[in-house]
Amino acid sequence: MRFTSEQRLDDGVVEREFTLGDIPGVLWTPPSPSAPVPLILLGHPGGLRKMYPRLAARARGSVAAGYAAATIELPGSGDRPRSPAAEEARADLRRALAAGGPVDDEIVDRLVLPLVEAAVPEWRAAMDVLLTLPEIGGPVGFAGGVISIGVRLAVVEPRISAAILFAGSFVPRAMFDEARQVTIPLQVLLQWDDEGNDRQQALDLFDAFGSKEKTLHANMGGHTGVPEFEGDAGNRFFARHLK
Numbered sequence: 001m002r003f004t005s006e007q008r009l010d011d012g013v014v015e016r017e018f019t020l021g022d023i024p025g026v027l028w029t030p031p032s033p034s035a036p037v038p039l040i041l042l043g044h045p046g047g048l049r050k051m052y053p054r055l056a057a058r059a060r061g062s063v064a065a066g067y068a069a070a071t072i073e074l075p076g077s078g079d080r081p082r083s084p085a086a087e088e089a090r091a092d093l094r095r096a097l098a099a100g101g102p103v104d105d106e107i108v109d110r111l112v113l114p115l116v117e118a119a120v121p122e123w124r125a126a127m128d129v130l131l132t133l134p135e136i137g138g139p140v141g142f143a144g145g146v147i148s149i150g151v152r153l154a155v156v157e158p159r160i161s162a163a164i165l166f167a168g169s170f171v172p173r174a175m176f177d178e179a180r181q182v183t184i185p186l187q188v189l190l191q192w193d194d195e196g197n198d199r200q201q202a203l204d205l206f207d208a209f210g211s212k213e214k215t216l217h218a219n220m221g222g223h224t225g226v227p228e229f230e231g232d233a234g235n236r237f238f239a240r241h242l243k
Contacts (some may be wrong), residue, residue: 001129013063015056020126024048024079025072028059029135036137038242039130040069041123041160043144045169046077058143058231065235067242068136072126074146075118086111093170097196108170112148116175120152127159141238147205148175154182162186162241164234167202168194168223176208185213187237189230194223 005017012031017024026048030037040062044051048071059069076083089111096103130136139161142150150165155178167190188206192199206216215237219227 001126009056009060011060011064013060015059020072020122020129022080023072023122023126025070025126026052026055026059027068027070027130028056028063029068030063030066033135036135038067038139038141038238039127039136040067040141040143040238040242041127042069042071043142043146043150043166044071044074045145046074048073048078050078061231061235062143062238065239067141067238068130070126070130072122075115075122083114086114103170103198105173109172109174112146112170112172113174115146116148116152119146119149120156123149123153124157127157131159139242141242143234143238145169147171151175151178151182154184154186160184162238164189164237166226167191167205168197170198171201171205176205179205179208180210182209182211184211185237185241186211187215187217187234189226190216190218191223191225192218192220193225196223 001018001020003016003018007015009015014029014031016027042055042058044055055071062069073080076086089107092107093111138159140159141162142153142160143164145166146169147165147167148171150163153160154163162185164187167188186209190202
């Protein structure tokens, strides 16, 4: 990992951009922690620069609650090399949505499964390095989407103790088997009127999770209309499981 920039935001949060190999990322930490703080990984659908305002707002809320927060760019997004197969699958998805019909499982598989296979090892590699920094300790939480990436991480990564998952993306049927293996505490956010999401599939996925503690927060509104109070709810959730 190589840090490429550092700035102190107006609330004192220290924001550092970094690269992990060729993967861009951002780390937000408290200004002067008296002891190592837990880490929250901020998931997103890709396009780090475009997503930055929303990610930074989430990160600043996490730091104010006593955590460090970090994110990395997804494979094939932002300035990273594009995958022709993923671009083709994304175009097929847009056409299916524009036609108003159901999205074929084969399209979802082509788009999401290779992304999960590529992204999860990168998130784990980022954890390997971030957890060596003196200001960061365990445990680790994951918050955000793509939800299939969060599901896979919850299954394979023992350092993640709890997760807040955003039900705002299509899920391959194969991920339901993995969801049954998830045992960590979960809080799932669902926007009831998300025009790009299959609501019933999101509900079925929540039902499939094997966690003994799992909570569904469903709010009215579209994809980007998550109420601000869900940030406070998320901090209370992580306070129960990361501190």
